[in-house]
Amino acid sequence: MKSIILIAPPSAGKGTISNILSEEYSIPHISTSALLVSAIEAGDEQGNYIKKQMNLGNLVSDDIIISLVENRIMQDDCSNGYILDGFPRNLKQAKSYDDFIIKNNRNLGIVVLLDIDREQAKKRILGRVSCSNCGAVYNIYSKDTRPRIVGICDKCGSTLSRREDDKEDIFDNRFDTYLKDTKPVLEHYEKKGILYKIDSSQELSKVIEQVERIIKEKND
Ligand SMILES: [Zn+2]
Known part of the structure; x- marks a missing residue:
């Protein structure tokens, strides 16, 4: 089994798909x-530093992210492959990762882009409403998952609401950042012939x- 790097814009279902493949x-x-x-949670020096940076609203540095990933993939359960979700996020991370893999005589595996265009991604995110009473989730733009009555939970009749960070300007920002950071990563792996x-x-x-x-075809 080769490792799989999953790259996707917000709302493409990366977490869900990772979990399914993992099982x-x-x-x-x-x-x-x-x-x-x-x-x-480890509460050590590095953990406290990360916590502080995140509380300040700062991004955690590439070096920290890279070292966390490297330590994780050297553990025994990764010897048969693994799925990377959210990494590498930019070209610096990708290059460090590649160097580490080569240095450890491992295989880069495959990189899968779960592509979705901005308008579709926006509908998936901005259409999402949930019930604070029972936790049911709906999407007002989807004919399969929209509530029967606008704004009301099918299951318990409570009022539906949108998540605070599911706002259009926040979405646009996240999507722009994704495109800007990811484009060079995709080009990088396309040149290596392992991007799908x-x-x-x-x-x-x-x-x-x-x-x-793809896994079946490339898993030699
Ligand atoms: Zn409900």
């Missing part, structure tokens, strides 16, 4: 946000099927 192939799902959470693109605006089952096909 199917019995390889760990390594998300940088989860690594940061466990680093903070999948249209992530399709149904989840179709997306999964295509990822599986």
Whole structure:
């Protein structure tokens, strides 16, 4: 099994797809946000530093992210491959990662881009409403998951609301940052011939099927 780097804009379903693949192939799902959470929980010097930076609203530095990922992928459960979610986020991280992999005589594996265009991604995020009473989640733009009555939970009748960070300007900002940082990473892996693109605006089952096909073909 080769490792898989999943790259995707906000709302492409990266976390969900990572979890499904992780179970199917019995390889760990390594998300940088989860690594940061466990680093903070460890409560050591590095953890406290990360916590402080995040509380100040700062991005955690590339060097810290890189070292967390490197330590994680050297653990035994990663010897058969793993899924990277949220890493490498920019070209600096990608190059450090490649160097580390080569130095340790490992295989770079495959890089899968779960592609979705801005308008579709926006609808997925801005259309999302949830029920604070029972936790049900809906999307007002989706014919399958929109509530029967606007603004009211189908299951319990409570009022639906949008998440505070699901605002249009915050979305646009996140999407712009993603495009700017990710473009060089994609070009980098395209040149190496290990980048595969999948249209992530399709149904989840179709997306999964295509990822599986790529893994099957490239898993030599
Ligand atoms: Zn409800």
